[in-house]
Amino acid sequence: MSPQRSAPARPSSLREHNLALVLREVADGGPVSRARIAAATGLTKATVSSLVETLLEARLLAELGRSGPVAVGRPPSALALAPGGPVGIGVEINVDYVATCTVDLAGAVRHREVVVGDLRALPLSAVLGRAAGAVRRAVAGAAAPVAGVAVGVPGLVETGGRLVRTAPNLGWQDVPLLAELRERADLPADLDLQLDNEANLAALGELWLGGHEDADGGPLADFVHVSGEVGVGAGVVLNGQLLRGRHGFAGELGHAPVAGDDTPCGCGARGCLEQVAGQDAILRAAGLPEPARPWPGGDDGPAVALARAAADGDGRTLGALAKAGEALGRVLAGALNLLDVDTVVLGGAYARLAPWLRPPVQAELETRVTAARWRPVRVLPGRLGADAAVRGAATSVVRGVITAPAGYLGRA
Amino acid sequence: MSPQRSAPARPSSLREHNLALVLREVADGGPVSRARIAAATGLTKATVSSLVETLLEARLLAELGRSGPVAVGRPPSALALAPGGPVGIGVEINVDYVATCTVDLAGAVRHREVVVGDLRALPLSAVLGRAAGAVRRAVAGAAAPVAGVAVGVPGLVETGGRLVRTAPNLGWQDVPLLAELRERADLPADLDLQLDNEANLAALGELWLGGHEDADGGPLADFVHVSGEVGVGAGVVLNGQLLRGRHGFAGELGHAPVAGDDTPCGCGARGCLEQVAGQDAILRAAGLPEPARPWPGGDDGPAVALARAAADGDGRTLGALAKAGEALGRVLAGALNLLDVDTVVLGGAYARLAPWLRPPVQAELETRVTAARWRPVRVLPGRLGADAAVRGAATSVVRGVITAPAGYLGRA
């Protein structure tokens, strides 16, 4: 009846589940004692001890020794994610740069590299070569076991696929990116490689690393992340999980029709959101020249020029931003209604433009989101800026280890 | 890190999981032998035997005896869902009727009752009295243990809530429906009562009972179900699961803005989809009189009048339907893009109007759904008609038993 078959549960499945439970408890709550883990998870102290021992041997946890002489009784010995534990490597291949990032189990950035260059001007093999070089350097520089590499691209990627279906802004079509990278960077065959959409990874970055809060003060777990780069991409996070959709194409927002606009769009239709709220469109409407390429990841790109003009009070720019915000708000309202989400995170280039985009977006949401009467809608600027996608990618690798430590144990 | 805490896994969790696995295998594949279950699930024959014995004792499974002397070797003894097993009761409280429905484990309808009457004309307590009477009769008439009762209403219901937040067409506001029903129908305190949105239940009905097929020929597990009743409600099914959203309000589609329309809407905004594609709106645009209330569940209501006029070639009606279909298609395109879904099911009143709505909807989807180049979009008429919600409700109860038999064992 359910389409997804599930596997039989053996005694070892128990252990896998509980290993993840313990590990997640440490990851969530910082240094904790065994006794606290037992209390929090509902497992017995005995069981926790056994699980912890396994995790210590796997070098995923480390014993900190005693922390502070704060209480009566035998002092606990705190456990934390192992500093020498596995790291994840994130890679972002974008129009103007290739970025890599190495993070440890705790999500802290260990290393970061950005190679700037207009990749559209290069042939595919040259781009692959650059990316492979960056990956090789990241792997070689990691002074710890590498749990995996996650690659983000601005394009459509099929779920679990190893193939970039299409990346219009790179001019890619059906590129077997992971296989190419594995070969060119000479990566071992058992190294875990993943591929995902850049907008999805950015949303995950804000989820895990943004430190955003729920309306109730808890960690934000339901939101729509919109990033305005060349197009308009969205990542939908529901209940702490990314919505990928059946084929992994979920989050397409850029080609929603916007009333009162007839600009033809590359997709064939007219009046797409991208033609009003895309970065290039705003730039055009503001009458600003396109900044010289390449710019490194939005930090120095059109968003900055726009923000500067807006801060100077340039009328055309302010008008363009207001119009973009309104269109964005209308389309987002539809998404929020459909998904029952009450928070929007303005990421990517939009984060920098948030001071001007936020008011019109918020206003549109307030009038158009049906459930706004019960729980107010919120518009938050992203906190990771242009790093969201790479850091999200790298973190997704270590999150994979934390939520399924058995898989890592098996390989390592 | 994940916001949702999970419970520790004990040895008994193993059994719960595997009981569900076996039960689902039987529910999916019809009568099966123990050996086949073992092969399909990956469990051992020994384990399957043990699990099956538990399920037999719980009266969830029944032994059919030998089926046919078809093969060599010891003949298998087929297992099927127990005919005398627990049943689920579904209730739908709508504007013009109260319906109940009793289904057995296999999803077959055992009993059905519709009480017609314009409930808007009645005070709340009278409506509750009618519903309670219907529930009491259904429970009394069930010649089998009742696993639970699921109630659907046309309004907003918080996830896991026992409260109807608002049901505009019934004039309800914060009605503690489940508590009222339990008291008025004198239901035992341990009987499982659930509450859900009618549109959600209808989507589940089409999922489980509609017999729709995927583009690949498998069972359809990803679609958006739109039902045009008084408003426009949607149920989103992703990977065989209903998308409820954080508060259970997901699927709101009726108030998406439609270009080129300025009709004021009850929600405060202008140009909402409901004002173009809602049943009443189509009726108005077609210039047809509103049929006399009450009508029983759309089967005799405005949809029939519209279908008749359209079949007769009435120009205004055809125009209204075309316009409604176009608007619906535009809004649905946005949803399909956002969710990465390629199938729309036209349910409720739309099912009857599918011959006229389908072409414009399909056309809009084909031009506006970005991924339509890779996998064609499909528009299917719903197959359960006005029964979808009640049958979905009743089936959701028995599905609950099948996917978590341990819970039922514990109570029974």
Place this chain on the structure above:
DNA sequence: CTCGCTCCGTTCGGAAGCCGAACGAATAGA
């Protein structure tokens, strides 16, 4: 300084579950 209190982590027996292999059961065909 020592004893008792409190809390932490470990040890050990017992129970629940699953697996693998061997065994009895039931039927068709030689």
Place this chain on the structure above:
DNA sequence: TCTATTCGTTCGGCTTCCGAACGGAGCGAG
């Protein structure tokens, strides 16, 4: 009647978790 074949059960062994008891480590009172 015997053999081949498939089905379902039985039994010993393994993994895992639980509960209770135990030893350990620090603090404070006397």
